[in-house]
Amino acid sequence: MSKVPVLVTGGAGYIGSHAVLALKDAGWPVAVIDNLSNGSRSVVPDDVPFFEGSIADRALIDRILAGQRIGAIMHFAGSIVVPESVEKPLDYYANNTLASHALISAAVAGQQPAAVSVPGSLNSELGCAGDWMPDCPQAQLALDPADGIWKLSVPNLPAGNYEFKAAINGSWAENYGLGGAANGSNIALKHDGGPVTFRYDPASHLLSTR
Ligand SMILES: NC(=O)c1ccc[n+]([C@@H]2O[C@H](COP(=O)([O-])OP(=O)(O)OC[C@H]3O[C@@H](n4cnc5c(N)ncnc54)[C@H](O)[C@@H]3O)[C@@H](O)[C@H]2O)c1
Secondary structure, eight states: OOOOOEEEETTTSHHHHHHHHHHHHTTOOEEEEEOOSSOOGGGSOTTSOEEESOTTOHHHHHHHHHHTTOOEEEEOOSOOOHHHHHHOHHHHIIIIIIHHHHHHHHHHHTOOOSOEEOOBTTHHHHTOSSSSOTTOGGGEEEEETTTTEEEEEEEEEOSEEEEEOEEETTSSSSEEOGGGOBTOOOEEEEEOSEEEEEEEOTTTOOEEEO
16 A cells, blocks of 8 residues: 555544554654544644544545545544443444544545546647547646645637536546536536636536636
8 A cells, every 4th residue: 555644533642642653653644633622732743734623523524635635544533431431422422423424424525536537529629639538638637635626727728619527537437427417418618718727526526617
């Protein structure tokens, strides 16, 4: 496995902080999320990106997964005091079971493809050898880690009526059309000429232009 960035949840706690050190020693890029309910910021090395907040905060998790290009998660965040868990079982259910479910849901939804392209009738205008080429280098979008959206800015697309789709990993095997539908209809663009930016959202599979 290549050394993808690892998100350590509960990385300011007892087990998580040692996992962070072991990962760093082994050369893995690491980031930490911890709400500091039972951890300490000071045990996380200064050169490790630290995010204070809950694993149940979907917006925060989405931002970390995209922004840090996380490829794996080691999950140690949770509540661990056995007598307290007997007194407050619902609190423990919420923080251990429901919050873990939220984290895993975000991880599943946040999986990014290796490549996204915009095959269509505009490919030759982009400099491709022909149209409808999902593997054309000039038709590839790039992932913006700030918001997890794939983008391709074309500085000057000639005026015309174009059609296109989103293709995943450089082939037609997985593609999305109108409304983000798998194998859906072509998306139409009536363009007056000039700059246009293609935006693909991997969560909804919607491909839009601005
Ligand atoms: N300590 C042990 O000996 C031991 C042994 C076996 C398994 N474990 C397991 O390892 C895990 C971690 O245990 P620990 O001993 O390091 O506990 P810990 O309390 O030291 O660490 C847990 C960390 O998670 C953080 N946290 C709690 N809820 C959070 C949330 N919703 N979002 C973000 N951060 C949150 C806390 O602030 C804390 O820093 C637990 O699942 C525990 O059951 C621990």
